[in-house]
Amino acid sequence: MKEGGHVSLYIADFRSLVSRIGDWGERALIHHFRKGFPSRILDQLASHPSRIDSLQDLMDVTLELDTRYHERQKEKKPEALKSNSSHLQNY
Template identity: 45%
Template sequence: MGQLTQAVAPRDNSKAPAFRTPSMKAPDSFDGTQAHKLRGFIQFCQLIFHNDPETFFSYRKKVLYSTSFLTGRSGKWIEHYLSYISNEDPSYLFNNWKLFETQLFSLFGDSSEVRKAEQELENLRMKESGHVSLYIADFRSLIFDTPQEPMDITLELDTRYHERQKEKGSHQEKKPPVTGSNS
């Protein structure tokens, strides 16, 4: 009876996580010679990060983990940065996942894949009989095949432009008209 009471009694689980996800296998290494494998490598790393956010809570941890699976050409590329990891200048790469990802795609990604996705994105139209949800799904699948950094920069520039226009409108001083007389 004592064992039954102990088994049914409420436990203090305040320190334990609500649930535990299964551990995942490590990503396959990426050597930089097969551009079509890069997207899968990045996506697999991101799944691992989302599966274990307590371990991968910083960009630095994400980048350092991912670099441990770079071999061959991509390993040679990151090797240079690893020798300067404690210096401030190159450490920006290790503290910025998006920059790291963008660098990998620009150096080892398939540029024809990006160009094709950009062309498809430019030509994407919603069909009259189509559903908005299908258009959005097509848009989202194509946007992930294009470099994200230029899109982020474009949005930032657009925001700055509109903020500047508001500033000009509220701070614009009325100047007297310029006359042509020389007195």
């Protein structure tokens, strides 16, 4: 998964791969699922308060974290535009 990518697409790709390779066991699947995360997701997981006991739990949590991240990125775009335009008005 790329740094700005969406977890929902990563989950779909991962599930597709798992359906082709068969069941490796929960721990192995969790390990390989985590290996594909960008650092922003790993950083957020490190401070996440909930215990994650299953692959589905991990998928749910990472999807929630990713949704929040992308929502915040959308919020920041207008802030950056506003900041740049007010900065230019000062000149």
